[in-house]
Amino acid sequence: MAVAAKKKDKPGGTPEPTRDDLLGYYRQMLLLRRFEEKAGQMYGMGLIGGFCHLYIGQEAVATGIHAALGQGDSVITGYRCHAHLILAGSDPKAVMAELTGRAGGVSKGKGGSMHMFSEKGHFFGGHGIVGAQVALGAGLAFANWYRGNDRVAVAYFGDGASNQGQVFESFNMAALWKLPAIFVIENNQYAMGTSTARHAAIRELYRRGEAFGMDGRQVDGMDVIAVRAAAEDAVAHCRSGAGPIVLEMMTYRYRGHSMSDPAKYRSKEEVARVRAERDPIERLRDHLVENKFADDELFKEIDKEIKAIVNEAAEFAQNSPEPDPSELYTDIHVN
Amino acid sequence: MPVQTVREALRDAMAEEMRASPDVFLMGEEVAEYQGAYKVSQGLLQEFGPKRVIDTPITEMGFAGIGSGAAMLGLRPIVEFMTFNFAMQAIDHILNSAAKTLYMSGGEIKCPIVFRGPNGAASRVAAQHSQCYASWYGHVPGLKVVSPYSAADAKGLLKSAIRDPNPVVFLENELLYGQSSEVPEGADVTVPIGKASIVRQGRDVTVVAFSIMVGKALQAAEKLAADGIEIEVIDLRTIRPLDTETVIASLKRTNRLVCCEEGWPFAGISAEIAMVVMEQAFDDLDAPVMRVTGKDVPLPYAANLEKLALPQIDDIVTAVKAVCNKG
Ligand SMILES: Cc1ncc(C[n+]2csc(CCOP(=O)(O)OP(=O)(O)O)c2C)c(N)n1
Ligand SMILES: [Mg+2]
Numbered sequence A: 001m002a003v004a005a006k007k008k009d010k011p012g013g014t015p016e017p018t019r020d021d022l023l024g025y026y027r028q029m030l031l032l033r034r035f036e037e038k039a040g041q042m043y044g045m046g047l048i049g050g051f052c053h054l055y056i057g058q059e060a061v062a063t064g065i066h067a068a069l070g071q072g073d074s075v076i077t078g079y080r081c082h083a084h085l086i087l088a089g090s091d092p093k094a095v096m097a098e099l100t101g102r103a104g105g106v107s108k109g110k111g112g113s114m115h116m117f118s119e120k121g122h123f124f125g126g127h128g129i130v131g132a133q134v135a136l137g138a139g140l141a142f143a144n145w146y147r148g149n150d151r152v153a154v155a156y157f158g159d160g161a162s163n164q165g166q167v168f169e170s171f172n173m174a175a176l177w178k179l180p181a182i183f184v185i186e187n188n189q190y191a192m193g194t195s196t197a198r199h200a201a202i203r204e205l206y207r208r209g210e211a212f213g214m215d216g217r218q219v220d221g222m223d224v225i226a227v228r229a230a231a232e233d234a235v236a237h238c239r240s241g242a243g244p245i246v247l248e249m250m251t252y253r254y255r256g257h258s259m260s261d262p263a264k265y266r267s268k269e270e271v272a273r274v275r276a277e278r279d280p281i282e283r284l285r286d287h288l289v290e291n292k293f294a295d296d297e298l299f300k301e302i303d304k305e306i307k308a309i310v311n312e313a314a315e316f317a318q319n320s321p322e323p324d325p326s327e328l329y330t331d332i333h334v335n
Numbered sequence B: 001m002p003v004q005t006v007r008e009a010l011r012d013a014m015a016e017e018m019r020a021s022p023d024v025f026l027m028g029e030e031v032a033e034y035q036g037a038y039k040v041s042q043g044l045l046q047e048f049g050p051k052r053v054i055d056t057p058i059t060e061m062g063f064a065g066i067g068s069g070a071a072m073l074g075l076r077p078i079v080e081f082m083t084f085n086f087a088m089q090a091i092d093h094i095l096n097s098a099a100k101t102l103y104m105s106g107g108e109i110k111c112p113i114v115f116r117g118p119n120g121a122a123s124r125v126a127a128q129h130s131q132c133y134a135s136w137y138g139h140v141p142g143l144k145v146v147s148p149y150s151a152a153d154a155k156g157l158l159k160s161a162i163r164d165p166n167p168v169v170f171l172e173n174e175l176l177y178g179q180s181s182e183v184p185e186g187a188d189v190t191v192p193i194g195k196a197s198i199v200r201q202g203r204d205v206t207v208v209a210f211s212i213m214v215g216k217a218l219q220a221a222e223k224l225a226a227d228g229i230e231i232e233v234i235d236l237r238t239i240r241p242l243d244t245e246t247v248i249a250s251l252k253r254t255n256r257l258v259c260c261e262e263g264w265p266f267a268g269i270s271a272e273i274a275m276v277v278m279e280q281a282f283d284d285l286d287a288p289v290m291r292v293t294g295k296d297v298p299l300p301y302a303a304n305l306e307k308l309a310l311p312q313i314d315d316i317v318t319a320v321k322a323v324c325n326k327g
Helices: A005-009 A019-044 A059-068 A082-087 A092-099 A132-147 A165-176 A205-212 A224-239 A268-278 A280-290 A296-319 A325-329 B006-020 B044-048 B060-072 B084-089 B091-099 B134-138 B151-163 B212-226 B244-254 B269-284 B303-309 B313-323
Strands: A074-077 A123-126 A153-158 A181-187 A215-220 A245-250 B003-005 B024-028 B053-055 B076-080 B114-118 B144-146 B168-172 B180-182 B197-200 B205-209 B231-235 B238-240 B257-260 B290-292
Touching (some): A019 A059, A019 A082, A019 A092, A019 A224, A019 A280, A059 A153, A059 A224, A074 A132, A123 A132, A132 A165, A132 A181, A165 A181, A165 A205, A181 A224, A205 A215, A205 A245, A224 A245, A224 A280, B006 B024, B006 B151, B060 B076, B060 B091, B084 B091, B114 B151, B134 B168, B144 B151, B151 B168, B151 B180, B197 B244, B205 B212, B205 B244, B205 B313, B212 B257, B212 B313, B231 B244, B244 B269, B257 B313, B269 B290
Parallel strands (some): A074 A123, A181 A245, A215 A245, B024 B076, B114 B168, B144 B168, B205 B231, B257 B290
Antiparallel strands (some): B003 B180, B144 B238
């Protein structure tokens, strides 16, 4: 349906990203990639426990969406949340320390990899129950609508999550009440070991809002520029009072579902092909080079800069003390 | 007797019952091609095919309802929840559709279904993935609730659950899947629902536990024996109907009782047992009943806090000594 129709709602038109914008996205995506690689290593060393879901491969989605958001816009997602939290402004040190379950973590070590939040960054989690964040995200949009401000809420969820009943309940209410909600489906082709072909009766997930009259767009989620453009449109659409919108981001996760998934349901060749042909960081790098926005020297400098941030985070996460035992009984109620 | 893991025992129970009746089928997330998120359904797709071993989308409420509806028409679904934390999406069908239909229909419509999957805390998976639902489901008339510890009981009780004409909630434990013990051979061997088992005899204190807490109680028993205290460990095996007879008979011998569970204390299984004992065996108590439970907090992720939040062997030792006035 109205896959492209939404363009006309855009007041004015968004300027093309500048060199600085693009270098900023490159830095962000590289930080997310290196951060997650480090988390994977630390998991392997037993410094991180439980479930740990890495965002490697999907960086362009959260980065491109983030680029279109402004102060006071809200974001919510599932357990694959480290990237979204860092983009919301949390210190990588505190994010990594949450992964190691230390007092210096964003949730004081109580939440872990799947449960991280930032009130200041308007980032509302970090949710472990597949689909829950969609209704919660509609609720964030509801609060903005109720207050009559022009803020929007972004709810990220997976292709697998898009089948949950509460997603459709939320879509209906969001459309009925014209809530300023952007529903971002991060379609990385798999829900754990189940491919979209095996879990969705109709695979065009951007059409999931059609029954409620909701517009949807499918976007190349491996292209940060395309993601940003679609997100700008969606934000403008929501701010104009036109109601919710669905963005289906076609993306891919390179690692297993979580650190404990050997990912035997897909071939090594499949993963290698996506990496070689669609990698979001490589693609932006090529674009920067083609436009003479950056050269090897600058890339090296950025590499170094990112490495330092990640190493510092890893160091902090290992040296931060465990939470005080008294923390067991705090934060259960607001006193 | 052959030794098996709990994981294998559960798989064999399903396979044997599926061979015995074409009405039995398994559905849930990742049960078929992935062979189970925790590999419990290993090999079942290969033996029984995709019509009887069904991968569902992530739609717990939907497939719990589809299972319950299919059971009303006489099929025997085994519905696997990847963990019982996710059955919260489906609890309405478990209670309102499966548990109550027989009663509401004046005995006409049956719902012979098994809802199974891992329950309780695993390792460092934090607050939303670590809850014990024994007391939640135990609360509901119309349900049977089973929670085994050993491999033999896992197999025998799951077979009974599949054959049972009622809805059964079958609470497993991820940390027990890899534990091995002896399992009697033969497709006819079952373990009856509603019967507890005395897994260690002792004269001094009765310690009641289920699922993973049985192992902890047995380890506590070793420590206590070194101090000259002999505890009798009862594995409840079934939460509902609760085998109060076995508990009270033991209490009449020991006159002291400690109840263990991993879940929260408030309105828990231990609270229920303590009440039953007050009602039926008050005069046999030489000391107040004590309970060892999870702390009254959402489960934290941090390793040190998680350990503090979950009931440990030493907590059982301390409680036993307290009811012996040897604290
Ligand atoms: C209600 C519920 N059911 C099942 C799970 C277990 N689970 C966690 S993630 C996941 C797959 C989700 O896939 P998708 O929505 O595509 O997101 P992705 O992991 O690919 O980002 C499953 C089945 C859960 N956490 N919550
Ligand atoms: Mg997915």
